Each structure stands twice: as C-alpha cells, then as structure tokens.
Amino acid sequence: MKEKIRKFIIDNFMYGKGKLKDDISLFDSGIMDSLGFIKLLAFIEKTFRVSIDMSEVAIDNFDTVDEIVKTVSKKKRPGK
Amino acid sequence: MELKRTAARFAKAKLSEDIITRDKICEFSRKGWLECAKFGLQSMVVPEEGGGGGLGPVDTVSVLEGIGLGCMDNGLLCALSAHIWGCVLPILRFGTEQQKKRYLSPLMDGALIGANAMTELEAGSDVYSLKTAAKKKKGHFLISGRKVFITNAPVADIFVVYVRTGNRKGMAGISCFLIEKGAKGFFVGKNIDKMGLRTSTMSEIVLDGCRVSDENLIGRYNSGAVVFNESISWERMGVAALQLGAIERLCNICAGYAKTREVFGRPIAGFKIVSDRIRDMELCLKKGRALVHRAAKARQCGRPAFIESAKAKLYVSESYLRCSRQALQIHGAYGYMTEYGLEREMRDAMASTIHSGTSEVLQEMIRKTRKVVR
Structure with missing residues (x-):
C-alpha cells in the first residue's frame, strides 16, 4: 500500500522525479495543493476500494505518506 | 420535470x-x-x-x-x-x-x-493564501483580518468565516468558524455598488481581535479547506443549475419575440441570422444541462463531483453570458432599453463568470486534473 501511495504522489505531484520521505509534510513542502488533495482522495477510493466521507476528513491524516497509510488501513479494517 | x-x-x-x-x-x-x-x-x-x-x-x-x-x-x-x-x-x-x-x-x-467569508484582498482566486488569522487561547480564539466582496454581508446574521490557524502554509493551516453579527470586534462595511446582481448585497467585513469560542469551529481544526472544497463544489453545481434556467428563459423570450416582431414584412424568425442565434442559445442550454446533470448524478452516487461541478459552472456561466448577448442583439434597440430587462440580464451574466471561481481559475483547475475520475 505504501509503495503505491508513494508512487502516485511522485508520479502526479513531483513530475515522476525525486525521493519522498515517508514523514515529510506534503502540504507544508508544497508537494500537494487543494487539487492534488482531491486527486489523492480519488486515487485512494479507487485503488483501495474504500469510501471517504468528506465530513470525516482531517487534513492532518493525509499530510504524510505514513499518515495516509495509517488512515487508509483504518478504513480498510472490517467494521470501519 | x-x-x-x-x-x-x-x-x-x-x-x-x-x-x-x-x-x-x-x-x-x-x-x-x-x-x-x-x-x-x-x-x-x-x-x-x-x-x-x-x-x-x-x-x-x-x-x-x-x-x-x-x-x-x-x-x-x-x-x-x-x-x-x-x-x-x-x-x-x-x-x-x-x-x-x-x-x-x-x-x-x-x-x-447566512454569508460565507473566504475572499481577501490578496486571496481571491488564490483562495488558500489567507492572511486573516486566529490566535488560539484557552477555550477561545482571537481573530483579526479583513474579508472582501462578501455576498449578503450587509444583511447577514451569521457568517461562516475561513481563517488561518497556525503557521502552516496553503490549505493545511485553515479553520472555519461561525461568527454571529454583533460579535465583539466584528464589523460589517457598507453595501458596495456594482455592475450586476445589484439586488444582492455585498460588503467587506473586518475582524479586529474578534473573540470566538472553540464551540464555533466548523469541521476539524486546521481542516477548514475540506469544508470550503465541499461548499464551493455544491455552490458551483447549484449556480450552474440556476443559470441554466435563466438561459431557458432567454431562449423562450427570444423565440416568442422572433415570431411576432416583423421587419421587411415578415417575422424576424424567418431570417437565418436570427434563427441561427436562437439555435445557438438552445444548443448551449442542452449542453449545459447535460453537464449540470452529470455533476448532480455523480454527487447522487456519493462522489464529491469537484471537477464535474467546475466544468458545469464554467460552461454554463460562459454560455449564460453568450446567450444574454444574443438575446439583446435579437431584440435590437429594444434589448438595449432598461425596460426590457435584457441589459440587466447581461450585466448579471457577466458576474456569473467571476463569482464562485472565475472562468480562468476553473479552466486551469480542469486542465490540471484531467485524469481525475472522482
């Protein structure tokens, strides 16, 4: 899961170049903007077959690769 | 129907x-x-x-x-x-x-x-470069800054205000608050005179150490951008639907006028140049309707329809302006007179290509997210 997410971010927001640390803030570093965020949510829903309710979204939960993985894993857990 | x-x-x-x-x-x-x-x-x-x-x-x-x-x-x-x-x-x-x-x-x-206060002097199209900021205190926030071009502000009782909370840049450090008219440190300016949409009110608001309780936070702390994205996406679809109705009204007015108005001894509907204009308006209506309903269906399926709504708003608002110009032209000098209401329609239509995301911003947004399926 982590690899897929990291690849998506590098391909879509970093022109397919560079390294991405798992704990770097995607928003503060300027890698992801509001449109990128929408794009990321669409990717997550489609790739990992989870449904994201916007009213439950906290930006901090999508701020780093680690946080994204944690958030998606929670969503995928049965009963979540 | x-x-x-x-x-x-x-x-x-x-x-x-x-x-x-x-x-x-x-x-x-x-x-x-x-x-x-x-x-x-x-x-x-x-x-x-x-x-x-x-x-x-x-x-x-x-x-x-x-x-x-x-x-x-x-x-x-x-x-x-x-x-x-x-x-x-x-x-x-x-x-x-x-x-x-x-x-x-x-x-x-x-x-x-209600009113919604996002826009600032240096944060219009670039919405997330807000300067209005809130300082977190025990149990409350102190907000200072200035918001401009706020629709409804002179008559509003309650404001949804977006402010920067913390030192983070862009969309990450924004929170959303409910503020009631009359709150200490909250000031509303005078109604601004404008070209179109003159029966809606608009002014600036100033927050000078405005004290707002923690309980007034809407959505999560530092996640106001999520609230804004959801709100603006619905708004774009909604205003496009209203403008579709306006285009249909203009089509009906023009078709009726073209059948009864005669020049050179025959109705102007019989002249190709006029019937082409009306056909162009009807085509705008059909295409616009398909886009608006596509966005609505995407929402109905539970998707935020961010891009679908942007496309619908962009196409319909530009079409509304185009059709209002066509309608005025079909009516000739009568169209130019205030009494007929078509010059007002054109002034109003001009505003539709600016509010809720200018056509330029929407075009750029659509270009950037071409592959988004959401």
Missing part, C-alpha cells in the same frame, strides 16, 4: 416584483427571501428528519433550474446561493449537533440570513 415546473411557476409568480426599480436602487428583497423560505428553498438540501425537504442532488438541480427559469431577480438567487451553499451546507455537513440545533431551523425558515 414536475419539480422544475412547480419551482418555475412559484418563482414567476413571487420573485420578480419591481425588479427594474430594485435593480436601480440596489434593494435586496426581504419579501422574496421569505417567500423562498416558505417554498422551502433554504431548506431543500436538509434531510426531512432535520426539518428540510430532503432533496438529493438530482432533484435539487431540477428545482434550481425551475427557479432560474421563473425568477428574473438574479441578485436574490445569488443571495440564496451564498446562504445555502456557503452557510447552511457547511453547518449541515460539518457542524456539531449543538450548531445544527441552534442555527439550522432559523436559517431554513428565513429568519436568519
């Missing part, structure tokens, strides 16, 4: 009174506002168990299309859009139970008017 017809009948009968005079003197219609509340416009997206109409996105755009078709007071519709999408929706989707209990009922029955 029935929803649209009913809405159009209501709007035609109740919402266009004295529009020429009120447009001249920039007068907002409180009477029209209350009629809309009685009809259920302010509450249509609120679930039935919450006292609203419980309409889904597809039915909502049908109602709005009908309202746009019947109502000539585009300023009133602009005020309604700011109220529903900018204030009611954020409370409904992101508000606490306490906020819903306190504000939704009076916002639905017309007693309160």
Whole structure:
C-alpha cells in the first residue's frame, strides 16, 4: 500500500522525479495543493476500494505518506 | 420535470416584483427571501428528519433550474446561493449537533440570513493564501483580518468565516468558524455598488481581535479547506443549475419575440441570422444541462463531483453570458432599453463568470486534473 501511495504522489505531484520521505509534510513542502488533495482522495477510493466521507476528513491524516497509510488501513479494517 | 415546473411557476409568480426599480436602487428583497423560505428553498438540501425537504442532488438541480427559469431577480438567487451553499451546507455537513440545533431551523425558515467569508484582498482566486488569522487561547480564539466582496454581508446574521490557524502554509493551516453579527470586534462595511446582481448585497467585513469560542469551529481544526472544497463544489453545481434556467428563459423570450416582431414584412424568425442565434442559445442550454446533470448524478452516487461541478459552472456561466448577448442583439434597440430587462440580464451574466471561481481559475483547475475520475 505504501509503495503505491508513494508512487502516485511522485508520479502526479513531483513530475515522476525525486525521493519522498515517508514523514515529510506534503502540504507544508508544497508537494500537494487543494487539487492534488482531491486527486489523492480519488486515487485512494479507487485503488483501495474504500469510501471517504468528506465530513470525516482531517487534513492532518493525509499530510504524510505514513499518515495516509495509517488512515487508509483504518478504513480498510472490517467494521470501519 | 414536475419539480422544475412547480419551482418555475412559484418563482414567476413571487420573485420578480419591481425588479427594474430594485435593480436601480440596489434593494435586496426581504419579501422574496421569505417567500423562498416558505417554498422551502433554504431548506431543500436538509434531510426531512432535520426539518428540510430532503432533496438529493438530482432533484435539487431540477428545482434550481425551475427557479432560474421563473425568477428574473438574479441578485436574490445569488443571495440564496451564498446562504445555502456557503452557510447552511457547511453547518449541515460539518457542524456539531449543538450548531445544527441552534442555527439550522432559523436559517431554513428565513429568519436568519447566512454569508460565507473566504475572499481577501490578496486571496481571491488564490483562495488558500489567507492572511486573516486566529490566535488560539484557552477555550477561545482571537481573530483579526479583513474579508472582501462578501455576498449578503450587509444583511447577514451569521457568517461562516475561513481563517488561518497556525503557521502552516496553503490549505493545511485553515479553520472555519461561525461568527454571529454583533460579535465583539466584528464589523460589517457598507453595501458596495456594482455592475450586476445589484439586488444582492455585498460588503467587506473586518475582524479586529474578534473573540470566538472553540464551540464555533466548523469541521476539524486546521481542516477548514475540506469544508470550503465541499461548499464551493455544491455552490458551483447549484449556480450552474440556476443559470441554466435563466438561459431557458432567454431562449423562450427570444423565440416568442422572433415570431411576432416583423421587419421587411415578415417575422424576424424567418431570417437565418436570427434563427441561427436562437439555435445557438438552445444548443448551449442542452449542453449545459447535460453537464449540470452529470455533476448532480455523480454527487447522487456519493462522489464529491469537484471537477464535474467546475466544468458545469464554467460552461454554463460562459454560455449564460453568450446567450444574454444574443438575446439583446435579437431584440435590437429594444434589448438595449432598461425596460426590457435584457441589459440587466447581461450585466448579471457577466458576474456569473467571476463569482464562485472565475472562468480562468476553473479552466486551469480542469486542465490540471484531467485524469481525475472522482
């Protein structure tokens, strides 16, 4: 899961170049903007077959690769 | 279809009174506002168990299309859009139970008017470069800054205000607050005179150490951008539906006029140049309707429809401006006269390509997200 997410971010927001640390803030570093965020949510829903309710979204939960993985894993857990 | 017809009948009968005079003197219609509340416009997206109409996105755009078709007071519709999408929706989707209990009922029955304050002098199209900031204290926030071009501000009772919380850049460090008119340190400017949509009010607001309780936060701390994205996405679809109705109204007016107006001994509808103009307007209507309903269906399936809504708004607002110009031209000198209402329609249509995301911003957004399937 982590690899897929990291690849998506590098391909879509970093022109397919560079390294991405798992704990770097995607928003503060300027890698992801509001449109990128929408794009990321669409990717997550489609790739990992989870449904994201916007009213439950906290930006901090999508701020780093680690946080994204944690958030998606929670969503995928049965009963979540 | 029935929803649209009913809405159009209501709007035609109740919402266009004295529009020429009120447009001249920039007068907002409180009477029209209350009629809309009685009809259920302010509450249509609120679930039935919450006292609203419980309409889904597809039915909502049908109602709005009908309202746009019947109502000539585009300023009133602009005020309604700011109220529903900018204030009611954020409370409904992101508000606490306490906020819903306190504000939704009076916002639905017309007693309160809502406004939405995002834009700043240096944060218009670049919405997330906000300077207005909140300092977190124990149990409350102190907010300072200035918001401009705020629709409804002179008549609003409750404001949804987006401010920077913390030192983070861009969309990550923004929070959303509910602030009531009359709060200490909260000031509303005078109504601004403008080219079109003159029956809706607009002014700046100034926050000077405005004290706001923690309980006034809408959505999560530092996640106001999520609230804004959801609100603006609905708003774009909603205003596009209203403008579709306006385009249909213009088509009907022009088709009727072209059949009865004669030059060189025959109706102008018989001249190719005129019938081509009307056909162009009808084509805009059909294409626009397909885009608006596509966005509504995407929402109905549970998707935010961010890009679909942007596409619908971009196409319909540009088409509305184009069709208002065509309508004026078909009417010749009569169209240029205030009495016929077509010059007002053109002034109003110009605004539609600027508010809720300028056409340029929407084009750029669509270009950047071409592969988005959401």
